[in-house]
Amino acid sequence: MKQYQLHKHEDKYIPQLVDAGTVELRPDEIRIAMDAWSLNYRDLLISAFNPTVSREGLIPLSDGSGLIEAVGSNVGHLSIGQRVCPIFFHDWRTGAFEEQDVQSALGGARPGVLAEEVVIHKDSVVVIPKQISALDAATLPCAALTAWQALFVRGHLDQHSTLLIQGTGGVALFALQFAKAVNAKVILISSSDDKLKQAQQLGADVLINYRTTPEWDKEVKKVTEGVGVSHILELGGPATFPRSLNCLAAGGNILQIGVLTGFGAETNLMRLQSINGTISGISVGSREQFEDMIVFIQQHKIRPIINTIFPFSQAAEAFNYLASAQHTGKVCLTKGSCKVVI
Structure with a gap:
């Protein structure tokens, strides 16, 4: 299994592709085979060098989507083959935001999703309807x-x-x-x-x-x-x-x-x-809010505005393109083999 990790280079951290072992599932966890990812301005802030916070080895990105490929023994409401998105704040699932929820943000305080596989708690994902593509779904968790x-x-x-x-x-x-x-x-x-x-x-x-x-x-x-x-x-x-x-x-x-x-x-x-x-x-939202948003998006037939799509192998190039501010809408990554400009 391949994943990206941030490693310091001169005055910033850059994503480097590394080999990683498969993580064994706990009873309340699921394993997601990721299909698509999207970048946010936040990812540039995190990759910038900060002498007080080390990002060395961090798996970046909060946003992505994929298919469930394995479930733990205590997972009853999810099944293999469902498309899901991990939520931005791993622990903010419903109700009011609490200050400690900040420490559960993916791609920051916790490992992110820029990997071929992601293991996450069963209650920290949103099921994506089949009418929404994997790429479109990957733009939703943060922006x-x-x-x-x-x-x-x-x-x-x-x-x-x-x-x-x-x-x-x-x-x-x-x-x-x-x-x-x-x-x-x-x-x-x-x-x-x-x-x-x-x-x-x-x-x-x-x-x-x-x-x-x-x-x-x-x-x-x-x-x-x-x-x-x-x-x-x-x-x-x-x-x-x-x-x-x-x-x-x-x-x-x-x-x-x-x-x-x-x-x-x-x-x-x-x-x-x-x-x-x-x-x-405003700092993103909860899983419950995410689920309400999905209903609204379907009702109004809203499609994300995706500017540029990079293959998974070109994460560093995607970061650089986002930093150039040439884009409108979202900059994304997929498992595909070529760069597409929309």
């Missing part, structure tokens, strides 16, 4: 579920909402598709006209290039007739947060997800208080 929790579990987005989305990455495009499925109005900002055109094809109502319109918060207020937006999918971090706060409507909700421009934003608490605004910190 899609993050957008789902942000918009619907925490944000209560509906047809009366106006959502501002920053960028065209995986979380952003899932949020766009989810929002349009419930007929919410969507304003999307990007630095690329080509990416804005793709967002328009997916239903974005207002498009703003923040390179040519650096004061995009003023433009958002203008197109909303001075009201602002009810929801903001905040993906930028310190460089974008002040402008997000400026164009948030009274009673609005900033759904804090990304740190693309770093850490340590200073929040204008007076502005937030004066408009009765809310900041919701």
Whole structure:
């Protein structure tokens, strides 16, 4: 069985393919033969060198899908041949998030899924319907579920909402598709006209290039007739947060997800208080939320936006491509033998 492990090279960790033995199943575990994987910006953060946290030998990635090939003696509700996705937080299965759940994140505190086989607890997977392909399923555990929790579990987005989305990455495009499925109005900002055109094809109502319109918060207020937006999918971090706060409507909700421009934003608490605004910190979701999302995806016939597919043997190239930020949507890996650009 082959798996990737992170090994330090100069100023970062890179994924290296190694041979590993097959892990014996415990009674409550299943073994998954993985078929497909997808990358997230989080994977780049984890692979960056940090003198306080060693990633040496870590199996990367939280997202993937495959077929159950073996079950432990105490596994009664799952069977060989079912397609499943491991969940992002191994221990957050239902109910409210607890702080210790952070230590169960795959590809971070726990070994990830970038391997030919994954052994995991029977309650830490979601069964994927046959109508959803292995590749599509592999994009769901982190990016899609993050957008789902942000918009619907925490944000209560509906047809009366106006959502501002920053960028065209995986979380952003899932949020766009989810929002349009419930007929919410969507304003999307990007630095690329080509990416804005793709967002328009997916239903974005207002498009703003923040390179040519650096004061995009003023433009958002203008197109909303001075009201602002009810929801903001905040993906930028310190460089974008002040402008997000400026164009948030009274009673609005900033759904804090990304740190693309770093850490340590200073929040204008007076502005937030004066408009009765809310900041919701979002970190993926539970297995229960994942299962609810699957139902929604099927009902609305939503397909993930997959930009590029690399073969399993080219994980390092996939990491580099993600880091280049050329993509829209998801960057994926499969067992296939060739690179495909969609």
